[in-house]
Amino acid sequence: MMELTAFDKALLNLLQTELPVCSHPFAKLGAELGTDEATVLAHLKHLKAEGYLRRIGTFFNSARLGYHGTLVALEVEEEKMASVAEAINRYPGATHNYEREGQYNLWFTLLTPDPKVERKILHEVRALPGVRAMMNLKAHKKYKINVQFHLK
Numbered sequence: 001m002m003e004l005t006a007f008d009k010a011l012l013n014l015l016q017t018e019l020p021v022c023s024h025p026f027a028k029l030g031a032e033l034g035t036d037e038a039t040v041l042a043h044l045k046h047l048k049a050e051g052y053l054r055r056i057g058t059f060f061n062s063a064r065l066g067y068h069g070t071l072v073a074l075e076v077e078e079e080k081m082a083s084v085a086e087a088i089n090r091y092p093g094a095t096h097n098y099e100r101e102g103q104y105n106l107w108f109t110l111l112t113p114d115p116k117v118e119r120k121i122l123h124e125v126r127a128l129p130g131v132r133a134m135m136n137l138k139a140h141k142k143y144k145i146n147v148q149f150h151l152k
Contacts, residue, residue, distance in 0.1 A: 002050050007033065009151035011043055015056065016148045063142070067093070067111045068118060071137040072125070073104035080130020081106060087128050091121055104135060 004012075010033055020028045026044070027037035047053040062069060076084045081099065088094045088108050097108040112118040126134045 002046075004052065004151065007035075008043060008047060008052075011040065012047070012052070012149075012151055015044075019056070062111050067113055068115065069109055069111045069139065070118060071109050071139070072107065072122065073135040073137060074106040074108075074125070074131055075104050075133040076106045077130040077132065078105075080128075084125075084128050084130050088125060093117075093121070104133070 011029065014029055014032060018029070018032075019025055022028060024037060026040045030036045030040040033040070044053065044056070074084065084106060085097055085099070088097050088106075091110070093111040095109050095111065097106070099106055110118060110121060112121065122134065122136060125131065
């Protein structure tokens with residue numbers, strides 16, 4: 001893995017909190033960093049290829065858009081872990097799919113437009129080969145934590 005340059009760190013710091021909403025956000029970031037859009041895009045492409053950056057996207061207030069979320073914990077047979085994770089990843093509303101230690105070893109969040117869609121998806125996931133058990137952990141109150149990594 002490559003070592004981050006001072007420019008890369010400055011770019012990643014800005015990207016976490018200051019991505020402009022405009023027709024050329026990377027040109028605007030480039031201007032803030034004393035360079036041009038092409039340089040910013042080239043660095044971002046390289047950072048992604050090196051694994052420092054997974055995706056660039058927005059966060060929406062899903063509840064205001066009419067979506068409902070839930071956290072789901074699955075107990076999955078080890079040899080079926082990859083296939084179950086891949087199946088879950090095919091659902092558009094499935095996010096934060098990750099493996100954990102313990103009885104419930106695969107967790108994901110699910111956003112759906114209505115409870116019927118959620119029930120259908122969870123029924124399908126529960127029926128996947130290798131899924132032994134499932135807990136649907138509905139939130140009663142939402143807490144949002146803003147995590148930022150300041151790179152020096």
